[in-house]
Amino acid sequence: MTNYHISRQVASRPFVVVPYTPDSQGFLEADIPSDGPCRSVNDTPCKIFVQGNRWRKTGPMMALTVVGCQTHGCYFTLYPEGYGPFMRQRIAPVDYVGEIIDADADADADADADADADAEKRHAFRGTFFQAAIDIASGITWEKWDNAHGSSLTQRRHITRACRLFAPSLGITEKEQIALAECLRIPTLKLKDLMSHFYNQTHFRSLGRLLVETLSQLPLARWIGRAIARLFHLAGYWGPPFFWDSRAKRLVQDFPTTL
Numbered sequence: 372m373t374n375y376h377i378s379r380q381v382a383s384r385p386f387v388v389v390p391y392t393p394d395s396q397g398f399l400e401a402d403i404p405s406d407g408p409c410r411s412v413n414d415t416p417c418k419i420f421v422q423g424n425r426w427r428k429t430g431p432m433m434a435l436t437v438v439g440c441q442t443h444g445c446y447f448t449l450y451p452e453g454y455g456p457f458m459r460q461r462i463a464p465v466d467y468v469g470e471i472i473d474a475d476a477d478a479d480a481d482a483d484a485d486a487d488a489d490a491e492k493r494h495a496f497r498g499t500f501f502q503a504a505i506d507i508a509s510g511i512t513w514e515k516w517d518n519a520h521g522s523s524l525t526q527r528r529h530i531t532r533a534c535r536l537f538a539p540s541l542g543i544t545e546k547e548q549i550a551l552a553e554c555l556r557i558p559t560l561k562l563k564d565l566m567s568h569f570y571n572q573t574h575f576r577s578l579g580r581l582l583v584e585t586l587s588q589l590p591l592a593r594w595i596g597r598a599i600a601r602l603f604h605l606a607g608y609w610g611p612p613f614f615w616d617s618r619a620k621r622l623v624q625d626f627p628t629t630l
């Protein structure tokens with residue numbers, strides 16, 4: 372049984388998501404924003420400088436750029452599209468600039484080798500943070516000990532977290548429900564219906580199936596990574612995300628009107 376109906380954590384540190392694109396040598400490079408979340412403090416223009424790179428042992432398997440703001444005296448890490456703080460896996464099927472990754476292309480290749488490729492295997496969110504739920508939905512429990520994904524404990528933790536994204540707590544307010552529905556681009560009533568199913572399920576496999584079904588109802592558009600980043604914030608896991616709009620050259624919190 373799960374215990375995801377627990378009181379919400381509160382993460383408040385804002386973070387910044389930017390596109391990472393290959394430089395002339397093929398190394399992924401962050402698009403440096405001209406403003407940080409600190410700008411909202413007093414609307415004094417930021418003076419951003421690159422502080423350096425932060426190497427990580429786990430995904431995304433690349434150095435993340437850390438920048439500082441001279442005006443406001445703060446530092447922040449730039450995460451690529453589809454990632455956020457402490458996240459080893461993508462949260463959505465998007466690449467480092469936010470474009471949808473075509474899961475069907477790989478699935479078609481697999482289908483020749485495995486004619487039994489089922490709906491879960493072809494799921495757009497395959498290989499993302501939601502792999503734990505996709506696996507359990509098709510009866511796959513991760514090994515007890517750590518492997519490429521993590522242990523069975525990790526699988527349960529991911530499922531518990533994923534459930535809280537779609538049903539943050541028993542105490543979710545009407546306003547938050549509307550915000551969630553807006554993030555997901557689904558009607559509020561439909562969201563309420565989905566949430567009620569989460570509250571009625573207690574077993575991991577049932578929850579996994581429900582998550583797979585919920586994910587398959589999300590519109591696969593290039594803003595989906597940003598929407599899920601917002602869900603992590605609404606569920607209390609992350610502080611508020613800010614997104615760098617490379618074309619308009621401004622930092623935004625809203626979407627997809629700016630994409």
Ligand SMILES: [Zn+2]
Nearest residue numbers: 409417440443
């Ligand atoms: Zn600043």
